[in-house]
Amino acid sequence: MKLWGGRFAKETDRRMEEFHSSIGFDQRLAAVDIRGSIAHARMLGKVGIITPAEAESLIQGLEGILADVEAGKIQFDPAAEDIHMNVEKILTERVGEVGKKLHTARSRNDQVALDFRLYTALKIEETDLALAELQRVLVELAEEHLTTLMPGYTHLQRAQPVTLAHHLLAYFEMFRRDRDRLADVAKRVKVSPLGSGAIAGTPFPIDRQMVAAELGLPGITRNSMDAVSDRDFALEFIFALAVIMMHLSRFCEELILWSSMEFRFVEIDDAYATGSSMMPQKKNPDAAELIRGKTGRVYGDLMGLLTVMKGLPLTYNKDMQEDKEALFDAVDTVLGCLAVFTPMLATATFNRDKLGSATREGFLNATDLADFLVTRGVPFREAHEVAGRAVRYAIEKGKTLEELTEEEYRQWTAADLAGLKEAVGMEVCLSRRQVPGGPAPDAVRQAILEAKNYLKINN
Numbered sequence: 001m002k003l004w005g006g007r008f009a010k011e012t013d014r015r016m017e018e019f020h021s022s023i024g025f026d027q028r029l030a031a032v033d034i035r036g037s038i039a040h041a042r043m044l045g046k047v048g049i050i051t052p053a054e055a056e057s058l059i060q061g062l063e064g065i066l067a068d069v070e071a072g073k074i075q076f077d078p079a080a081e082d083i084h085m086n087v088e089k090i091l092t093e094r095v096g097e098v099g100k101k102l103h104t105a106r107s108r109n110d111q112v113a114l115d116f117r118l119y120t121a122l123k124i125e126e127t128d129l130a131l132a133e134l135q136r137v138l139v140e141l142a143e144e145h146l147t148t149l150m151p152g153y154t155h156l157q158r159a160q161p162v163t164l165a166h167h168l169l170a171y172f173e174m175f176r177r178d179r180d181r182l183a184d185v186a187k188r189v190k191v192s193p194l195g196s197g198a199i200a201g202t203p204f205p206i207d208r209q210m211v212a213a214e215l216g217l218p219g220i221t222r223n224s225m226d227a228v229s230d231r232d233f234a235l236e237f238i239f240a241l242a243v244i245m246m247h248l249s250r251f252c253e254e255l256i257l258w259s260s261m262e263f264r265f266v267e268i269d270d271a272y273a274t275g276s277s278m279m280p281q282k283k284n285p286d287a288a289e290l291i292r293g294k295t296g297r298v299y300g301d302l303m304g305l306l307t308v309m310k311g312l313p314l315t316y317n318k319d320m321q322e323d324k325e326a327l328f329d330a331v332d333t334v335l336g337c338l339a340v341f342t343p344m345l346a347t348a349t350f351n352r353d354k355l356g357s358a359t360r361e362g363f364l365n366a367t368d369l370a371d372f373l374v375t376r377g378v379p380f381r382e383a384h385e386v387a388g389r390a391v392r393y394a395i396e397k398g399k400t401l402e403e404l405t406e407e408e409y410r411q412w413t414a415a416d417l418a419g420l421k422e423a424v425g426m427e428v429c430l431s432r433r434q435v436p437g438g439p440a441p442d443a444v445r446q447a448i449l450e451a452k453n454y455l456k457i458n459n
């Protein structure tokens with residue numbers, strides 16, 4: 001017998017039942033669904049919609065179910081459609097007739113909105129913790145590689161000398177923004193829609209604030225129609241997850257490139273690499289490639305749910321049941337990726353010699369040569385031209401800018417060249433870039449201090 005069976009003269013077709021049942025995936029909401037129901041039951045008792053004794057038996061019944069859910073002892077019934085009706089059905093089996101009072105002043109529409117919000121809030125916290133862990137690894141590596149010289153790239157062409165520390169801390173900033181974004185989304189997630197009913201609230205004298213407070217939600221939704229039809233919070237979370245994947249995939253791309261024979265900047269630990277079934281010499285950065293690949297799934301989840309929501313008339317429509325798998329898949333993917341990415345990074349071996357020697361070829365100090373000429377009174381545009389000629393000449397002669405003699409420089413400029421050699425030394429070029437946010441070890445030391453303080457505050 002269906003919980004909504006009164007109006008129906010016929011049984012649901014078996015195919016229809018299978019088709020619309022969501023228990024296969026929404027059983028993940030069991031714990032939050034029960035917590036929501038406990039808060040609702042307590043409120044019903046408190047305001048006198050049911051008796052205190054009735055509230056007590058509902059609460060005890062629900063707590064029993066929660067314990068059994070957590071112990072994995074409950075088998076859900078696909079015929080009971082979704083998690084909400086499954087829990088109500090089990091409750092009534094356990095506590096008898098009073099179980100049928102739980103749904104007073106509530107609809108599955110406000111109930112599912114509440115459950116999904118509570119679940120999203122928990123997953124935001126989990127994601128945030130995983131990002132904090134990754135940030136800690138980044139800071140440790142940055143401290144280790146404060147002076148590890150490497151080429152910085154634009155257009156994937158060697159550009160200017162930086163350090164591995166500075167490069168890694170760029171990712172620290174991306175993950176800081178990701179965490180900020182999650183915290184911001186959480187503000188809109190953590191409001192209680194309960195009391196919105198199916199669409200138009202309820203005539204019962206319920207206490208919405210009490211339920212919200214009991215569930216640790218700082219506020220309640222303002223409009224019952226919006227509350228049951230809003231899934232912006234889920235979309236925003238998936239968007240934040242998609243950006244995290246974008247960051248991870250850029251990082252992975254670099255690790256993949258860097259672990260190639262062509263670069264040899266890094267070696268991925270054996271524990272996070274795999275071999276080839278045919279080519280005995282191979283060691284492949286599969287974890288990094290998979291994470292890069294899985295980025296597509298999370299983008300897909302975002303586009304999928306955006307498309308589900310597009311054009312839906314107010315308020316609740318069953319289309320919205322499609323919200324769950326998108327969010328579940330996106331958050332599972334991100335947490336799964338972070339669980340592998342963080343230890344993979346922590347155990348990778350960076351090749352200081354290779355990173356450093358890569359700065360010696362490619363004229364990474366050409367800008368510094370121009371800047372030096374500027375200090376000797378040459379206008380920058382002219383200095384740029386001189387340095388460019390010097391580079392072209394040096395390429396022809398197979399020399400570096402440091403190796404050119406004063407006579408050779410005289411071909412292009414009459415400026416005072418005393419101190420030029422020192423000024424274009426790679427370490428000097430680096431150490432001069434002390435501007436806040438720059439790569440000089442002194443500036444990066446400050447950045448590391450700031451990052452550590454941030455991590456202290458943000459756990």
Ligand code: ARG
Pocket residue numbers: 022026082083108109112316318320321322
């Ligand atoms: N399983 C449903 C969902 O996930 C719960 C809400 C159902 N409400 C309804 N009026 N059919 O969206």
